Amino acid sequence: MGKPVNNRVMLRRRPEGLPKKTDFEWRTEGVPRPGDGQVLLRNIYLSLDPAIRGWMSPAENSYQPPIEIGEVMRGVTVGRVEETNNANFAVGDYVMGLNGWEQYSISNGQGFISKIPPHLDLPLSNFLGVLGTTGLTAYFGLLEIGGPKKGETVLVSAAAGAVGSIVGQIAQIKGCKTVGIAGGKEKCERLKTVFGFDETIDYKASGSIEEKIRSSCPAGIDIYFDNVGGEILDGALNCLADGARVVMCGAISTYNDETPTTGPSNLWQLLVHNARMEGFIVSKFVSEFPNAISQLGRWVSEGRLQHCEEFVDGLENAPDAFLRLFDGSHSGKLIVNLGRL
Ligand SMILES: NC(=O)c1ccc[n+]([C@@H]2O[C@H](COP(=O)([O-])OP(=O)(O)OC[C@H]3O[C@@H](n4cnc5c(N)ncnc54)[C@H](OP(=O)(O)O)[C@@H]3O)[C@@H](O)[C@H]2O)c1
Missing domain, CATH: 3.90.180.10 (Medium-chain alcohol dehydrogenases, catalytic domain)
Structure with missing residues (x-):
């Protein structure tokens, strides 16, 4: 050698x-x-x-x-x-x-x-x-920034991805209704069969994203876990419930833009609904990682968290x-x- x-x-x-x-x-x-x-x-x-x-x-x-x-x-x-x-x-x-x-x-x-x-x-x-920054981002973003309550509606974008799929399952563990947005039929199918989302939205299929969100979340969105920014964020902001929380985790739809992206056109919806939008970087919670890793590990071992x-x-x-x-x-x-x- x-x-x-x-x-x-x-x-x-x-x-x-x-x-x-x-x-x-x-x-x-x-x-x-x-x-x-x-x-x-x-x-x-x-x-x-x-x-x-x-x-x-x-x-x-x-x-x-x-x-x-x-x-x-x-x-x-x-x-x-x-x-x-x-x-x-x-x-x-x-x-x-x-x-x-x-x-x-x-x-x-x-x-x-x-x-x-x-x-x-x-x-x-x-x-x-699931036990690294990906799972920890889902865990702290949803639980600390989003603050889910039983019976609330949680909408997740890039829901079939690494972070999004875990967000949806933790929301279910907390007794929420979950709606996942992903690109394509196959991914939407997996959202239901593998990750247990209640409803799915294929953002690549034809039709208005806002209309699709509205029909999947008829009582409004209580938590929008945003992984993508852009048009999907605009659509979600128009469908908020009163007291909603928008968790700003990522904006992947804009990462390759060569010119600065124009922001959401409808941020005023936050004031209409007494809503809050808050961003975070997972490292903010570093001192709490060990407990969170233990909890995520227990959910994985119990078969409650698929990844x-x-x-x-x-x-x-x-x-x-x-x-x-x-x-x-x-x-x-x-x-x-x-x-x-
Ligand atoms: N705040 C933090 O501390 C923190 C930490 C980790 C990750 N993040 C963020 O979390 C998000 C998800 O990260 P991840 O690691 O879990 O990646 P991932 O979801 O496994 O992969 C990215 C997914 O984004 C979707 N996507 C790509 N371009 C898109 C577009 N233009 N519009 C809509 N969806 C698009 C694709 O899914 P489809 O096939 O469904 O389009 C792709 O599979 C990213 O924005 C990332 O930057 C934030």
Whole structure:
């Protein structure tokens, strides 16, 4: 066996619109050595998330600095500690944290990195999906920002996706009526049969999205969990119930826009309905992650939370796989498999 190397995917140039393969660059380097206070991680799984598209653009009042040109692509990974100069981490610990599209990462053990609790006997990849930032986004966005009450109507966009599918199921656990929006017949079918949504809306089928929302939510929307922004947000704002909460989780329909998007035309509906719209970044709740992971893990073990992971083998396939987030051709949480456990 040859000496191990560190294959990495770098940002070659800033994308214009939808990213292209040529915006990325492949690089092979030696495996880095950890310095004082640092650990060397061997990455096992890499999470592909829509937010990475934002980090590829120049900084514009964002919550993360942009990835610099020539820098490694940023992403959340699950990895194993291979070497350590940090007393908080031992060789053999498995951790989840914000690292890079690379086989080996150096971490100083601070910021967004946490040990994977060994007592939760669930696959490591789950810590990027249902037990990772994806599940935690659904959990805190719905429960803390949305505040669901039994009998309320919860509308979710990108509902067949990684976050949306979990939002719908937690809403059901809380006794709400759930309506999921997804693209295409097949995804809408899965919303009902796999994730148990009460009603579905195919936003790609012909007809007005607002009319479809109105007919699925005749008493109005109590919580709209917004993953997409754009036209669907406009339609939902026109169908709010009194006291509604709009949870602003993401705006994927706008991430590849080359010119600034004009905002919703009807924000005044919030005042008409004494409603509230609130955005959040999941890291706001970092101190509460351990309890939330335990709760999500219990729901998974009890069979109350279904989740779907799609694996792509090999770091070299990460750029192509990343683009699938924007055409919806993946199912559930999209994860790149980087190698042996
Ligand atoms: N606030 C936070 O802390 C936080 C954390 C994680 C994720 N997020 C956000 O949550 C959202 C969902 O992320 P995810 O990881 O769960 O991704 P995902 O839902 O697994 O994948 C994205 C989905 O978005 C849908 N989509 C893509 N373009 C669209 C468009 N133009 N109009 C409507 N739908 C479109 C596609 O589904 P269809 O096939 O149904 O079109 C696609 O499958 C994203 O906006 C992401 O940025 C926020």
